[in-house]
Amino acid sequence: MLPPRFSIARIILNRRPLRPPNLKCIPPGLRLFTQNSQLLLVSRTPPRPELPYLYASSVSRLPRAAPSTQYQGRLARYLTTERKQRIISETKLTVKYIVYFHVIAGFVLALVWLVSVEIKERRYPTPPEWSFKTRNIYRTARIMSEPNFNPSGVTEWPQVGNNYWVALSRLEDPSIDGKDLQIPPGDDHRVFVVGINALGFTRNGLDLLSKSEEWRRGYYSVLMGAARAAEHLDEDVRDRKRNITFPKEHMIGPSNPRPKPVPHGAASPPLEENCVPASESPHMYYTKILTSTGFSTGQRLDAALAYADWLEFKGLRETAEEMYDWGLDIAMGALPVGVNNVVDTQTGIISNNAVYVSNNLLKATTALAIHHARNANLTAALPIFLSVLRAKKHLSLPPIPDAPKVEPTKMEWITSTAKSLLVTPPYPPAPPSGDEAPIRSPKEICEEAAVMAHIGEILFASSNDDLKLPLKASKSRSTSRNQESGLSWTRDAVDVSESTLTSMDGADLSGRQTCAECLRTGIDNWSAMVRKMLRDQQKSVSTKEQKVGNGRGWFWGGKSTRETEGDEARWEHELQLVDERMDKVQRLLEHEEESRKYRKPGGWLGLG
Numbered sequence: 001m002l003p004p005r006f007s008i009a010r011i012i013l014n015r016r017p018l019r020p021p022n023l024k025c026i027p028p029g030l031r032l033f034t035q036n037s038q039l040l041l042v043s044r045t046p047p048r049p050e051l052p053y054l055y056a057s058s059v060s061r062l063p064r065a066a067p068s069t070q071y072q073g074r075l076a077r078y079l080t081t082e083r084k085q086r087i088i089s090e091t092k093l094t095v096k097y098i099v100y101f102h103v104i105a106g107f108v109l110a111l112v113w114l115v116s117v118e119i120k121e122r123r124y125p126t127p128p129e130w131s132f133k134t135r136n137i138y139r140t141a142r143i144m145s146e147p148n149f150n151p152s153g154v155t156e157w158p159q160v161g162n163n164y165w166v167a168l169s170r171l172e173d174p175s176i177d178g179k180d181l182q183i184p185p186g187d188d189h190r191v192f193v194v195g196i197n198a199l200g201f202t203r204n205g206l207d208l209l210s211k212s213e214e215w216r217r218g219y220y221s222v223l224m225g226a227a228r229a230a231e232h233l234d235e236d237v238r239d240r241k242r243n244i245t246f247p248k249e250h251m252i253g254p255s256n257p258r259p260k261p262v263p264h265g266a267a268s269p270p271l272e273e274n275c276v277p278a279s280e281s282p283h284m285y286y287t288k289i290l291t292s293t294g295f296s297t298g299q300r301l302d303a304a305l306a307y308a309d310w311l312e313f314k315g316l317r318e319t320a321e322e323m324y325d326w327g328l329d330i331a332m333g334a335l336p337v338g339v340n341n342v343v344d345t346q347t348g349i350i351s352n353n354a355v356y357v358s359n360n361l362l363k364a365t366t367a368l369a370i371h372h373a374r375n376a377n378l379t380a381a382l383p384i385f386l387s388v389l390r391a392k393k394h395l396s397l398p399p400i401p402d403a404p405k406v407e408p409t410k411m412e413w414i415t416s417t418a419k420s421l422l423v424t425p426p427y428p429p430a431p432p433s434g435d436e437a438p439i440r441s442p443k444e445i446c447e448e449a450a451v452m453a454h455i456g457e458i459l460f461a462s463s464n465d466d467l468k469l470p471l472k473a474s475k476s477r478s479t480s481r482n483q484e485s486g487l488s489w490t491r492d493a494v495d496v497s498e499s500t501l502t503s504m505d506g507a508d509l510s511g512r513q514t515c516a517e518c519l520r521t522g523i524d525n526w527s528a529m530v531r532k533m534l535r536d537q538q539k540s541v542s543t544k545e546q547k548v549g550n551g552r553g554w555f556w557g558g559k560s561t562r563e564t565e566g567d568e569a570r571w572e573h574e575l576q577l578v579d580e581r582m583d584k585v586q587r588l589l590e591h592e593e594e595s596r597k598y599r600k601p602g603g604w605l606g607l608g
Contacts, residue, residue: 122425124142126218126427127218129215131170131177134170137166140163144159144160157229158233161226165226168222168223182206203284205291206292207294208295209294217430220295223285224306227285229279231282234281237251237276238275238276238278240276246267246275251270251271252271254272282307290326300330301327301360305363308371327367330360331363331364334434342354348380349365352390360434365387368384385455385458392451395439396440398441442500443514449494450514452496453493456489456525456529457490458486459486459489460485460487461486462482497522498519501515501519519588520589523581523582526578526581534572537571
């Protein structure tokens with residue numbers, strides 16, 4: 001019996017159709033095989049699965065879309081929600097790290113700058129009354145004036161001088177650092193500084209008694225630095241249009257018909273109509289110090305001697321001698337009341353009966369003697385040197401310390417070092433004015449050795465006629481005696497300076513430098529003197545041998561050839577000793593130079 005007909009139809013209806021599905025009838029929303037859920041996409045894409053083996057054929061059958069549509073689709077597929085959040089978080093993190101880096105770098109740079117300022121301040125102290133800008137300008141001028149500041153070894157004096165002039169104008173400006181400074185009324189002769197909007201500074205001396213001693217000492221240092229810069233710029237001109245300084249020999253104009261060419265790479269030479277002097281004359285700065293009220297005797301004397309030295313360099317010998325006499329008057333004017341007849345004002349010789357000799361007086365008379373020696377006035381120079389040496393040898397000895405110096409413990413040294421790093425040391429105390437009588441310290445002993453070296457030079461380079469000595473001997477024999485006497489003085493100077501240098505305290509930087517300079521000068525003079533004596537003796541031997549060969553010289557009263565050859569051997573032996581001594585001294589001076597780098601004021605890294 002056959003089944004009912006409707007059941008067969010039900011089976012046929014439940015069969016799966018054999019044709020592929022119609023994509024147009026299937027709603028989009030199928031899940032892709034190679035992508036995340038459709039909900040994570042920014043925009044809809046075709047629902048067909050993008051499989052590699054289907055992609056090329058499907059793309060070839062589909063119509064080509066426009067370029068903008070392709071890029072938009074790729075961008076839409078790339079900027080998913082997850083990627084967008086990740087990009088935003090990474091951008092925020094990058095910006096945060098950049099800000100942190102710049103903040104930390106700014107703090108580090110500020111810290112480095114503050115440490116450098118502190119090091120400069122401890123190496124070149126400035127008065128605390130000055131403004132920060134003035135102190136920084138002054139320190140910059142001091143640093144730039146050092147020989148080792150520029151790698152080429154050439155000091156840029158125009159920049160150094162401009163810094164000093166700017167500092168000077170700020171110190172004399174009542175609205176900046178010159179408050180309560182008494183400027184002479186009606187002083188219209190001012191020097192205007194190029195490049196700043198300031199009043200400039202006065203040409204005449206000022207009344208500085210209203211200022212503190214620290215302020216006056218710093219003001220004096222600025223004036224002396226400006227005078228030194230003016231000395232180096234005395235022969236230079238400044239181009240007003242370009243504000244560039246040139247040596248006067250490069251200027252093009254009627255006053256310089258044959259200008260020298262400028263170095264390779266330098267700016268073009270200036271025209272005379274555009275040039276002005278690069279600096280005021282040093283005369284103005286030195287006179288400003290000498291005529292101001294409030295400086296100590298030592299400061300005024302140093303300015304007078306520096307001015308006299310510059311005048312002598314310029315060839316104004318008579319004017320320089322007048323300035324040396326003025327310095328001697330400054331030193332004598334500060335002697336205690338009742339002290340008279342110390343120095344002969346006509347000759348500059350210190351009296352044998354002088355009961356009080358100040359340090360300034362010894363400095364002024366020594367400078368006057370050196371001036372006479374430079375100008376070949378040996379008759380006037382030698383008595384002054386001898387009187388100075390006699391006065392120095394009669395100085396009182398330094399007092400014996402009551403208790404020996406106790407070395408600090410390790411903990412005390414660590415504490416003091418940490419304190420020195422955190423606390424700025426006070427401004428250095430005022431140095432002695434020079435009106436007091438010096439004591440026979442190691443530095444004074446080295447200065448005695450320097451005077452002995454000067455005496456040795458004068459005796460070696462002079463004859464009895466130059467010194468007007470009443471010796472009854474031939475000219476050659478008297479010259480030989482003077483040379484041997486000068487050589488003896490020079491030997492003693494080298495021995496004294498070397499022994500003092502090796503036994504001097506390492507903390508006395510000024511004294512050690514004085515001894516080192518005296519030792520270097522003395523050993524060079526000794527070597528030069530011995531070499532000259534050897535050359536003269538060899539020349540004398542050859543002359544005598546020539547006379548003997550010609551049949552003459554037997555009846556003359558001079559030395560025989562054998563005696564002359566003996567003298568030659570003597571000087572050869574001494575030259576050998578001098579060379580050995582020079583090697584020893586050279587090693588000592590090199591060690592002193594290396595040690596001086598670690599004994600600079602300010603301690604470790606200039607911070608102690």
